[in-house]
Amino acid sequence: MGNASSMLTQYDIEEVQQHCNHAFSQQEIVSLYERFCQLDRNNGGFISAEEFLSVPEFAVNPLSQRLLRMVDGLNFKEFVAFLSAFSPHATLHQKIEFIFKVYDSDGNGKVTFTDMLDVLRDLTGTFISEKQREAIQRTL
Template sequence: MGSHSSAVARIPDADDIRRETGFSQASLLRLYHRFRSLDRNKKGYLSRADLQQIGALAVNPLGDRIIDSFFPDGSLQVDFPGFVRVLAHFRPINEEDTRTRDPKEPEPLNSRMNKLRFAFQLYDQDRDGKISQQEMLQVLRLMVGVQVTEEQLESIADRTVQEADEDGDGAVSFLEFTKSLEKMNIEQKMSIRILK
């Protein structure tokens, strides 16, 4: 165990990162090794090209949008803390975490609300706080590919936005998005078991 904690000590700000993300020491160490293996040129940060090496993202229809989330505000690189912060959204929720959480502490990155915020921004490409029918259509095109006609996709996008759009403005706000997904188990659907 001693060598395990000394390896974590080499991770800059490891304790702060663990507190913020909720990752265990072992998970943080695994993620650090993964980060370093993706950083082929040992730059200390990852670029889009580095993240595109991840097979699961390469085959995910929303892979490019997920990669975009590592680069907020148009930055071209992500350091280890930023890498881990994004991945923390996919950490499974522990029942103990929700029971013992201090209400004065910030909401965990893997909370239902933060998972929903993350999912919402995958749709809201222009970052205006609403998912338009056009943005919904873009996501549907990515997800279903050529199996469905353009007319069918437009109809599905239209109906999806109409069903969620409670205020009648022709778009889906974050609040409307959360309401439309209230029966869905986002906590499980947006979790990757290895990220404990």
């Protein structure tokens, strides 16, 4: 299953479904596998940060650098688990857990004030001035 050139078996599909808490149907998993194979250009069974950045929507996302530390080196099963937070079938808890990981930039299990400011900086970029950012910081 890890090799992009292999085909998914029914067992593989069911295993991936179980791993992602049935957030995706079997057909969706097959479609995700096809996309995974397209992204895995070197057929290594893993998707690198560079390969993720080849997706235009990912590359322009203001949080892409934060997401990259979560996705670099994912195999197919991990890829589907990562994407499961975006599924309409994901629970609120799964979605909140995902967002928490995005905000917890140092991975210490806490979202600190510094983490919040870093996310604010990532999201606003050059669209607001440093003075406006300082005002938001004081508000927080």
